[in-house]
Amino acid sequence: MKKSAAFVLTLVAALGLGACGTSNTSSGSSSTPSVIKAAWVYVGPITDHGWTQAHDEGRKYVEQQLGSAVQTTYKENVPEGPQVAQVIEDLIRDGNKIIFGTSFGFQDAFYSEAQKHPDIKFEQATGFKTAANMGEYFGAAEDADYLTGMALGAASKKGKIGFVAPFPIPEVIREINAVTLGAQTTHPGATVQVVWTNTWFDPTKEKQAAQSLLSLGVDAIGQGQDSPATGDAAKAVGVPWSGYDSDQSSYAPDIWLTGTVYHWGPYYAKRVKAALDGSWKMDNYYGSIADGMIGLAPFGKSVPAAIQSQITAKMDAIKGGTFYEFTGPLKDQTGSTHVPAGTKLTLNDLFSMDWFVQGVIGSPKGS
């Protein structure tokens, strides 16, 4: 008797966790009738100090810009799997008319839901599948990565830079290439050594990977990871550090250089407004520094003024279209010319990039 009571208690305790899922709604105002409901589906927590947090700041920007004309909702920590369709169905039932998905792994669920609900607008970040009511969006982070590389190169005395990288996929490979090319402008001959973590977000692994590079004597370190753990490792040995996704300077202000950041807000506001006034059209949008989707985090105090103005000048050149980092001649790791002089890599080249430029130490195929 006692035993079965205990068993029931244990089961109840085990099931209790089901209640801890999170979802939040906040509203500008609900009184006005011409209100659109917009929803975001996130893969991580809104406090990750990286990718998801940047998107959520975009959502808040929409509320700020559209005020009482919009009601926003988000679902965080949604795993890439069968739950995505369920989450979308719930959001539609709640009356959301435009739904944003911010992880590559949501793509298939978004696509099939878009087929089922032609009256709902879908938007999916970092993917490639589109439909009449489903658009894609991403940004040219590589431009800002190049500028970050300039800061890293200038900070490195020996020209030995480390880079903690998530997955060997084109998005990350072009990031590493851009960082390396940027570093070589401020420190000719600089090398960038890569360690793959095979995770977007696992602070312990990221820190271990950073430590492995620091123990080799790299004297500047960058990252393509979503957490600031690399900075934590760099702080212990006083090595300059560049971040990613969001301004992470508060974690280690003394060694912080800069980092690529995303400003999703203006794009989100534009798209929600378009959905509200009926002008929304499917688009495959690739944002840039010029339109403000991509930016550079504020410089840390360890970046000298001369370097800051050099980087800012280059940023203006990128904005103005007079400079593009992936213009030939570009050599690969073996030293042979991969991109002939004058040739500019196309968006297709960037999206299928599987080779490292000269100066990168490590394999573009991963560990």
Added chain:
Amino acid sequence: MINDSVLVVIAASAISYGTPLLFAALGELLAERSGVLNLGVEGMMLMGAVTGFWAVQTVGGPGWVSLITAVVVAALAGAGTSLIHAFLTITLRASQIVSGLALTIFAGASGLSSYIGHVANLGGKPARHEFDALNVLGLRDAPVIGPILFHQNALTYVSWTLVALTLFYLYRTRPGLHLRAVGESPGTADAMGVNVTAYRYIHVMIGGALAGIGGAFFSLAITPSWLDGMTSGAGWIAIALVIFAFWRPELALVGAYLFGAFSSLAFTLQARQVHLPPEVFASLPYLMTIVVLVLVSTGWARRRLGAPAALGVPYVREER
């Protein structure tokens, strides 16, 4: 310089990443010595991690006050969580396996610990204070032994003291003898006048407290911040470690550093252009534990080295 050589780097990081395993394994070892298997280590560690981080963010005063408070809070949270297991398995005599698993699910990743982190809004902020590596006796840069032995944080030195204390307690004190008796033959211990229930409650809770401190090591030393599920399986490795160490504190120390070395070895080698999948190293602790399980399954080894005889068996006086 020799201190940058690969072996020194691996040894130093083995100690820093092995320390949380050592805390949790010592705790689990004491609980199992009393005859109670607690599979809730991962959940208790996460409770320690989240409450310890909360304390360091909330408690004012100088850094060391805040850090010591955080460790105490983490220990209390771990002990409090283990009390659920103690009540279910000792008082209600529920299955230790089911209760322990439930504890990890209930308190662990996307469970209560995540909920606390969410409600207290702990994510996405750096810790106000953290356990930095110390420069003990000024020997930090001594060749070879400097980075390994004299450049660790305070909790690591505490864990060494704990191993010595646990050894002394188990083999040189009367309560230690009673504890071993409770784990081997609770009926005999009861006949000797030992309060089996009290011994089991106390040691399950000490186990919880040490797991809590092990968890706090993640949020206050390894990556000083709070993240859902940040111990990422360390609790399970600690349970395997107890078996690997034949329920002996001194072997738990060795095993913790061995398993700690595996966690960062893949990256250290990769940086030196030796490419091996990290999954190989991630699975090594479990593979080695399986090998040990096979080795101790012989009758002789089980009597000499094996688990406490009453491990996993609820004690019911009437059935004596």
